Amino acid sequence: MIAYLQSTVEIGFVSGIRTAMAPRTQYAKCGNLSIAYQVLGDGPIDLVYAQGWVSHLEYAWESPDYARFFRRLANFSRLIRFDRRGMGLSDRDVGPATIEERVDDIRAVMDAAGSERAALLGVSEGGYMAAMFAATHPERTAALILCGSYARQSWAPDYPWGITLEDRDAWNTLMEENWGEPFELDQAAPSMAKDEAARSWFGAYLRYSASPGAVRALNDLSFEVDIRGVLPSVQVPTLVLHRSGDRWHSVPEAQYLADHIPGAKLVVLPGDDHLPWWGDQERLVGEVQEFLTGTRNSPPSERVLLTVLVTDIVGSTEKLAAIGDLKWKETLQAHDGVVRRELKNFGGQEVNRTGDGFVLAFTGPTRAIQCARAIIQELSRLGLTMRAGLHTGECERRETDLSGLAVHVASRICSNASPGSILVSNTVKDLVVGSGIGFIDQGMYSLKGVPGEWSLFAVVE
Template sequence: MPPRTRYARSGDLAIAYQVVDGDGPDLVLVPGFVSHLDWGWQEPTLRRFLERLSGFSRLILFDKRGTGLSDPVAGSATLEERVDDLTAVLDAVGSQEAALLGVSEGGAMAMLFAAQHPDRTKALVLYGASPRLTAAPGYPHGADEAGMMRLLNGLVERWGEGVALSAWAPSRADDPGLRAWWAGLQRMGASPGMARRLFAVYPIADVRGILAAIHVPTLVLQRRGDHLLRPEIGRYLAAHIPDAGFVELEGEDHLFFVGDTDQLLAEIQEFLTGCRPAPSAAERVLATVLFVDVVGSTALAARVGDAAWASMRARLLAAARRELARHSGREIDVAGDGLFATFTGPARAIRCAVGIHEAARGLGLSLRAGVHAGEVERVDGGVSGLAVHIGARVMAEAAPGEVLVTGTVKDLVIGSGLDFAERGVRALPGVPGTWPVYAVAD
């Protein structure tokens, strides 16, 4: 569940915020153009990124005025008003000094706060940020204004449909799960009218004049192949903010939680704490893996539309997570239209799969599931190994509406009261040997 959402008073407005208690300095994530506190936790890769940030900080999250769960506003907010909102959030959480992580469009707000309130800014980290989005005299690094406005106007015209993911996260542009979440973020992050007002000032907001007045420890992070911002922009920031450090990262995604995030998180942690995370040693354990997949999800999404599919997927995930909690399962990934989880016992995994199937039928969805037990490697919250590949291949062999298990699983649950039907011996793609498989009987 997301952390509890609370509200800070900024003048007549209520600014929504959350706090994730962790071990380390206060760290405020200053979001990009739109955000939604609760919806953000529904995307697994973003959730894991936030959890890792809270591993070395007390993480403070908020929605800017006019976006997400914060109060709507009639017009575009100025940077000064947003700085007041950030001040109100810090006061509400009792933070006298915090580090700021300014992401994308949120970078300008973070820079202005650091310049105006150095006594309350422990450090400044900028990711994918720019002092000005579009090119200007003396600043050739920005985007072409006409081209940028075409992109933003096209985004608003199809607001809420999940468009422009290829610009923000090209490495996952074809991921239907992320696209559905992205569509939901647009709808819940801002109304189309509010988005249009935000984009009217976004390309021309300019904080170049205050960079020399930033006198707090600053780190600028930029991905080399970012499709929205050229790396020269990160170098410009580092050159004009006194004593700022600059790290150019590999990758092409603008979304901070997509792509290779390990180096990004390591740079942030080392800058804020002085300690770089040590490489995690893999732990080998016996586990049962469960893979679940929606049958025909791509065709379904095309038929009902992104909005309806996102709603159906969200309800299915909510039901699946209830079953995981009921059967002591551990969610590993829900990317795309599937679910990957592990269990300490195979009977619990099977009963969880059956429960998820029943919930899916109530939503008009058909699933296939695969269960296998074997040795896996656990490292950095992830799970890998041959047993994982076998579980995924067994799921792919399942018929719609079927929970398919390996002979290993069937033998381990003798006496559990579960019944099975033989489904023959299969050669699983990419897996040595042949494998007897069984369907869980109704």
């Protein structure tokens, strides 16, 4: 677990806290339907984000990676996101939306958000509606960006990259049998296929977004869509982004878009993930920013004093060997639920997941210790023993990224903690004077990779 920590780690928001800090969900009227949307940021250019396949405005924020992606886009734009009809928080049970209806959804959301003209970012299947909107409403389109997109799904003699009707039916059957699980994550984002936190979130994201029947109907309609005839009519500046190892759609499909949209620019990025919020999202967002603004910069950073709590499951390898992969997966999911529930109770922030634990951050050390106590107590009921290490120090926060020596010190302290114990630095002990928390001096320690000798203390009841 210790080797996992690098010089920069990501900070997100725990379940409930992430959603609370997300923009307010509003509704636009499109005929008799209500289309859910959110607005984030106050940049000089409006950017409408059209997500492909399925979406859920609010549950998307439960992924630290997806949340970071949104905030990075909003760093240089006024980001407008929406759930198209039939998906997420918009009116459901309306049947699969045609491309014309999806264009209507975009127009209704822009009107409700007070956007007269915007750049459109269409991801995957979202490229259909974004390209169609740009072609039919050029006066309201500042630019078009297509990411992981394509002109059609089905195979044709002059479009050899598509899939056959048999392939689609087999995929639909597999989808219906496995909906609720992180379906196709190994293809959509290979870099995250073995990350249990990502798998858990992705499975829930699919469930919240749509039912299996709705997704099958959507897949059937999308199989029939062909926007090749639309492409030459797109007359706005266009950027086509695609990752070289994308397993859902190949680079030649992106090349086709760029070749048939007048003046379009194609940028092929390294990586295998189709979903843009995984993989090297900073490089991808940098291309978007440079295309829209002419410049590329990282979000500003700030120095902040935080208490970092690192947890680790004791004897996880032996536990896995004793109960098997499936049962261990269920145990880890229960473990994650306990940690995130207590994190919410004590007002902390989730920095990152490790294989057997978490990196967490708090604005005060007392709450961090109380949270660690609660987690240890709850995990004991699951038959799990946890150890924890805490240190308070300056960290550098850049949007949702967190780095600094304090993270590494807390990790090294955790590695020295006894099973079931909470070990803290002298700094933490001094800051909680008067809280009623007791400590036992554990002596001086050399922390691997950290200069000097460190006085550590074990928390006692």
